[in-house]
Amino acid sequence: EPEVTQTPSHQVTQMGQEVILRCVPISNHLYFYWYRQILGQKVEFLVSFYNNEISEKSEIFDDQFSVERPDGSNFTLKIRSTKLEDSAMYFCASSDSLETQYFGPGTRLLVL
């Protein structure tokens, strides 16, 4: 069964460093998303992406964040200058027109 994959599974970085989180959505899906979950808290929407542009973004998704679909398969989330409060589990999701969003296993980011 097709699934969303994410790399790396864990990332430790120093505050102020740039990180890139990678996702490979399900191949025939058209809609892509990033969410995050701070430890012990609810899953929060960051951004949605369709047709090579951002469809919607949350207040969390400020100028430090960017997304890109550099080729036909990858979907990336970049955090330009990480803060301690960026430590969280980051989930990528994708969907087709049938609306169910399928999530990847997540990348656990720890900012020191």
Add this chain to the structure above:
Amino acid sequence: SQQGEEDPQALSIQEGENATMNCSYKTSINNLQWYRQNSGRGLVHLILIRSNEREKHSGRLRVTLDTSKKSSSLLITASRAADTASYFCATDRTGANSKLTFGKGITLSVRP
């Protein structure tokens, strides 16, 4: 309370018993989805119910939706130890390419 609030927050039952989890939301929705998350892992999609549906079944899962009360319930019948996980409801307002708004989740423990 916020969109997608589940109750109870924690539920402990014996293997073989049924588990009922509830979710309430505030705004109008297009779909409501239930997800499962094993500790520290990704989100697994369980079932989607549309706003014009009242009940849906999938294996041991039964989901109901009452749009007049803005609530949904997830019933897991004949629970197993492997059902131990956190369960989240998530709503979207406009369908495809719409962000999901998650509740805080319910922690279900099934004792063998």
